[in-house]
Amino acid sequence: MGVRLRDLLPDLPAVKPKIPEAVSAVMGHVKTTTLSFSNIHLYGDLFVSLLKARKKTFIDQLRWSLPEAEGMEFDQYDTPLSRWIVVHEFGEILAGIRLTPTTARCGVYSYMLRDAQKGMLDSIPTDVLFFEAPVNPQIWEASRLFVSSDVPAHRRLAVQAALMGQLSQSARSYGATHVIGIVPAVWSRWLRRLDLSAVPVGPKFSIDETVSQAALFTVAKYVN
Numbered sequence: 001m002g003v004r005l006r007d008l009l010p011d012l013p014a015v016k017p018k019i020p021e022a023v024s025a026v027m028g029h030v031k032t033t034t035l036s037f038s039n040i041h042l043y044g045d046l047f048v049s050l051l052k053a054r055k056k057t058f059i060d061q062l063r064w065s066l067p068e069a070e071g072m073e074f075d076q077y078d079t080p081l082s083r084w085i086v087v088h089e090f091g092e093i094l095a096g097i098r099l100t101p102t103t104a105r106c107g108v109y110s111y112m113l114r115d116a117q118k119g120m121l122d123s124i125p126t127d128v129l130f131f132e133a134p135v136n137p138q139i140w141e142a143s144r145l146f147v148s149s150d151v152p153a154h155r156r157l158a159v160q161a162a163l164m165g166q167l168s169q170s171a172r173s174y175g176a177t178h179v180i181g182i183v184p185a186v187w188s189r190w191l192r193r194l195d196l197s198a199v200p201v202g203p204k205f206s207i208d209e210t211v212s213q214a215a216l217f218t219v220a221k222y223v224n
Contacts, residue, residue, distance in 0.1 A: 030089045030159065032166035037080040048072065050086050053093035057146040064208050065123065076109050077143065085170060087162045095147040095163045099171060102139045102180070111141045113180065113214060124182070128214055129202045134180070140171050142181035168219040177220040185211040 033043060040047045051072035058064045059073055066073050081104040087095040100111045109115055114133035116124035151159050171179050185204050202214030 028089060030087060030094065030162055032162050033086045033088065034166060034170040035084040035086060036082075046086060046088065046091075047084065049088075049091065049093050050084055050096050051078075053096060053148060054144055054146065057148065058144070061149060062208060062210055064210075076106065077104075077112055079104075079106050081106060083170060083174070085163060085166050087159055087166070092150070093148060094151050094159045096144065097142050097146075097163060097167055098144045099167065099174075099179070100141045100143065101137065101174070101176075102134050102141055103137050110135075112143050113141055113182070123207055125205050127203065128182070128205065131201070137175055138177045140174065140176045140179050142167065142179045142183075145181065145183060171219040178216060178218050180214065180216045182212050183215050185213050 033046065035043060035047050035050070051074055055068055055071060055073035059066055059068055067075055077098065077100055081100060083099040085097045085099065086093060102111055102114065104111050109120070111133075112121065112124070113128055114135070115121050116128050117126055117133045119126050145163075147156060147159055147163070167179065180201065198215045198217030200213055201216045204211055204213045206212070
């Protein structure tokens with residue numbers, strides 16, 4: 001018998017992520033912003049800078065085969081249906097992630113995990129999940145997760161905490177209780193460092209020599 005999604009949706013108590021004071025102290029002037037097509041005009045070229053940072057990470061460094069134009073990486077899921085979490089400081093992009101509702105539909109596409117399962121994406125295996133990809137307004141997909149290689153080691157945990165905190169807050173504001181997505185295979189290590197919990201919901205696989213895995217975690221758990 002396969003894994004049932006409802007068995008992986010725990011009712012967890014509300015707690016704050018435990019971030020050591022020494023880590024918080026290195027945040028400096030870091031800001032977190034959630035972008036949408038409705039508000040990108042309020043943030044200058046932040047969205048363009050995010051797409052350029054994604055190109056640097058996923059195309060230039062990881063060598064993923066992805067669409068690009070004018071120094072920006074993008075794909076069919078960068079539509080008004082999605083939101084973009086950006087961690088930035090003085091205009092420099094430190095980290096980012098994309099949020100897309102699992103109810104999304106745009107032409108023949110829905111969201112990345114579901115389309116991969118349906119055999120529509122060559123780079124992601126069809127068995128990426130242990131169960132049928134959900135279509136649920138309370139579950140959003142996270143994709144294009146990255147922390148810039150320019151972030152020094154002593155600041156990375158703080159930047160990761162800022163990214164995941166804003167992700168949780170934004171997802172909750174859209175009515176989500178859980179987020180599902182493909183993350184680096186080392187996800188469990190840094191989630192533990194942030195006192196976050198998640199469960200693997202698919203086998204490990206490689207995208208252009210980068211080992212990844214689908215994971216599910218709750219955002220209803222976290223409070224401001």
